[in-house]
């Protein structure tokens with residue numbers, strides 16, 4: 001499911017048999033109790049001081065069948081180098097900080113499983129391209145990346 005018209009077209013153009021619906025976490029175009037699993041990866045479910053994804057959670061509860069599951073994949077803001085990187089970024093704070101996202105989910109009865117992963121690149125050029133694209137400049141020049149031996 002995708003709310004953005006341009007990304008919706010791109011998703012529908014991809015190979016495979018998946019049906020891509022136009023909708024959002026808060027407005028899922030499916031009937032009550034019609035879904036076994038809802039899976040959201042790095043999309044909408046980012047509890048923070050300034051944002052509660054409760055409307056989306058209520059909507060997921062509406063469409064899930066009894067016994068159904070919601071599986072959310074989000075960044076870890078507490079453990080690992082990427083958590084340090086996020087903490088160094090003001091824009092990333094809008095998507096949670098420290099233990100607050102984990103607490104938000106625990107208060108709603110969710111279980112959190114920590115999965116440590118890493119990035120590996122074929123070349124410095126690839127890593128530079130990816131990280132420059134997906135992170136603010138302040139992380140690079142004189143910031144977190146250069147301290148870690150990344151970009152000078």
Ligand SMILES: C[S@@+](CC[C@H](N)C(=O)[O-])C[C@H]1O[C@@H](n2cnc3c(N)ncnc32)[C@H](O)[C@@H]1O
Nearest residue numbers: 002003004007023024025026040041042043044
């Ligand atoms: C960082 S991308 C992640 C895309 C994909 N899930 C992945 O892991 O590669 C965030 C996606 O969430 C979508 N999104 C933003 N707001 C949303 C909402 N309220 N409900 C559902 N999806 C939303 C964006 O349009 C975008 O496709």
